[in-house]
Amino acid sequence: MKDELNKKIKELCEEAGSASAAAMAPRLISDLDVEYDKRVRAGMNELDAYRDVLRSVDRIRAMLNALPKDPPKDPGIRTAGSGAAGEAARIFGEDDEEDGWNPVEDFNDRMAGRKTLSFYLDKASALLWVGTSLVYFLWSLTFGGWHYTWLIFLWATLGQIILSGAEDYNKNLNIRKTMHDTASGCLWVGAVILFFLAGFGLGLWRFSWLVFLAATAAQILLGAFLGDGK
Numbered sequence: 001m002k003d004e005l006n007k008k009i010k011e012l013c014e015e016a017g018s019a020s021a022a023a024m025a026p027r028l029i030s031d032l033d034v035e036y037d038k039r040v041r042a043g044m045n046e047l048d049a050y051r052d053v054l055r056s057v058d059r060i061r062a063m064l065n066a067l068p069k070d071p072p073k074d075p076g077i078r079t080a081g082s083g084a085a086g087e088a089a090r091i092f093g094e095d096d097e098e099d100g101w102n103p104v105e106d107f108n109d110r111m112a113g114r115k116t117l118s119f120y121l122d123k124a125s126a127l128l129w130v131g132t133s134l135v136y137f138l139w140s141l142t143f144g145g146w147h148y149t150w151l152i153f154l155w156a157t158l159g160q161i162i163l164s165g166a167e168d169y170n171k172n173l174n175i176r177k178t179m180h181d182t183a184s185g186c187l188w189v190g191a192v193i194l195f196f197l198a199g200f201g202l203g204l205w206r207f208s209w210l211v212f213l214a215a216t217a218a219q220i221l222l223g224a225f226l227g228d229g230k
Contacts, residue, residue, distance in 0.1 A: 001046040005029075005036055005053060009060075016064035024064065042111060045174055114170050121167045125160060132156040148200045154193045161185035180226040184219065191215035 006029050013025040032053050039049035132152055140149045165182030169175060191211050198208035 001050040002033060002036055005032060005050055008054060012061050012064055015061070018064075021064040028060065043171055048174065117170050118167060121163055121170070125163050128156055128159050128163070148196075151193065151196055151200075154189060154196070157189050158186055158193075161189065176226060180222065183222055183226070187215055187218055187222065 009028045009032060010025055013021045013028070036049050036053050039052055040046060044052065132155075136149055136152050139152075140146050161182060165178050165185075168181065169178040191214070194211045195208045198211070199205045202208075
């Protein structure tokens with residue numbers, strides 16, 4: 001994917017159609033390669049790292065198109081905020097422009113956000129199970145029904161699967177794999193819930209097992225649409 005990234009940057013510089021844009025290509029390729037490598041080391045897969053680095057491609061294209069089409073006859077002394085160097089500084093955050101994009105700070109902010117989300121997901125998971133246990137005992141002691149109130153833990157398992165899916169996406173940023181794993185987990189826990197509800201609620205123990213055949217068919221369809229999620 002890094003080759004594709006470099007190819008994309010070269011294409012952008014060629015589209016700009018100026019010597020200044022062509023001169024910017026090595027700098028852009030070098031800096032974006034560094035950002036790509038950082039994302040891969042942080043746990044992103046190559047495709048998501050590629051997409052994340054190029055999420056500001058419109059800004060890069062606008063910067064390249066804004067460069068002078070012909071080199072100035074008397075460049076004189078350039079300041080840090082003028083010409084190709086100045087535009088590069090604004091793109092890569094080397095000056096104090098409010099609209100400058102600093103990829104390092106941007107990436108660090110995103111990593112900090114992922115750590116924060118992971119913290120809250122862990123707390124939500126703990127609260128889910130503590131709350132479920134409290135509801136189970138309070139409901140059972142107050143209204144009885146011990147033989148079926150344990151089903152609440154199956155519903156809590158559904159919630160845990162969703163939280164785990166969010167955590168998995170937060171770590172890997174792979175939406176396809178997350179959707180596959182989360183949907184698969186919810187499918188089978190849901191099948192178990194339907195099995196017991198049909199048995200306890202309707203007394204259909206002779207037929208409720210058929211829900212697992214339906215779940216198997218649904219799993220096959222899920223695999224056909226999402227594959228293994230990789």
